[in-house]
């Protein structure tokens with residue numbers, strides 16, 4: 001099969017398209033013909049060996065995919081060849097076929113495209129676990145989303161709107177903010193050109209927001225935290241800016257703010273009941289067409305490296321997809 005390979009730690013430009021043996025479905029696994037794979041921010045980190053979990057080369061990058069089941073391994077029930085599924089792996093998705101644990105895939109609802117299914121899982125789960133279970137966002141709450149036109153950010157905008165919240169979206173360009181508005185954000189702030197804290201305060205009549213979702217970190221975190229209302233929640237999700245912020249704890253003390261983290265892999269094991277409830281609610285909304293990922297760019301398999309570079313260079317609007325027709 002054709003696969004994109006990282007043969008030594010490096011950059012997206014070092015990736016090569018090559019032929020490797022097609023994997024087989026081992027016990028408990030499915031073999032899936034990949035039709036679409038989504039780029040995620042950590043894909044870049046895997047290539048440099050800089051992710052929390054290092055994978056030694058050679059390996060096939062790509063962690064999120066959708067396609068059709070072509071073979072079912074021993075002990076697997078409930079799936080058959082031809083089933084449309086989406087799932088995630090640590091690495092291996094930028095290839096024509098992927099062998100995956102059956103428990104790591106879900107069925108793609110009828111009427112949902114495989115590209116949308118590939119773009120959905122990681123970012124929407126992250127955003128929903130953060131909004132619903134970590135920040136406790138409900139109808140009428142005001143939530144600030146940083147990096148709001150990125151993968152996690154735009155999913156958070158879509159989901160917060162679906163939950164009935166008022167969304168203040170912050171991002172770095174007019175084009176990104178226009179997309180946030182189109183997806184239902186009521187207030188938009190260009191955090192590279194406007195004063196983030198002052199604009200959030202102005203948009204909340206000086207009261208402050210109920211919650212901040214932050215997948216970016218860096219210099220945006222503190223002004224956003226300063227613009228929380230008393231008792232507000234700050235959810236740290238990631239550091240796409242490359243900088244982990246330090247927050248003066250007196251800011252947390254003075255307004256009784258809760259700062260918490262949410263990490264998708266540990267959330268499933270630490271909070272199994274909330275994860276199961278949230279996942280069921282998410283899939284219901286997805287199948288009903290109430291929420292949908294925005295796909296801002298598409299690349300062929302041979303250009304998967306360019307797709308990763310596109311995301312790393314802060315150019316992506318929503319999700320970037322690698323297509324394998």
Ligand SMILES: NC(=O)c1ccc[n+]([C@@H]2O[C@H](COP(=O)([O-])OP(=O)(O)OC[C@H]3O[C@@H](n4cnc5c(N)ncnc54)[C@H](OP(=O)(O)O)[C@@H]3O)[C@@H](O)[C@H]2O)c1
Pocket residue numbers: 040041042122123126147148149150151152153170171172173176215216236237238239240241242262263264265311312313314316318
């Ligand atoms: N906690 C979890 O379980 C979890 C799950 C998935 C992802 N994450 C993390 O969340 C973060 C965002 O992931 P994502 O998939 O949303 O990524 P993404 O689609 O690339 O979006 C990241 C956003 O960060 C902003 N940004 C600011 N400075 C940047 C820089 N120097 N380089 C790149 N982007 C920059 C960009 O928006 P502007 O240009 O508008 O500033 C961009 O849209 C990553 O750190 C990822 O590892 C965490």
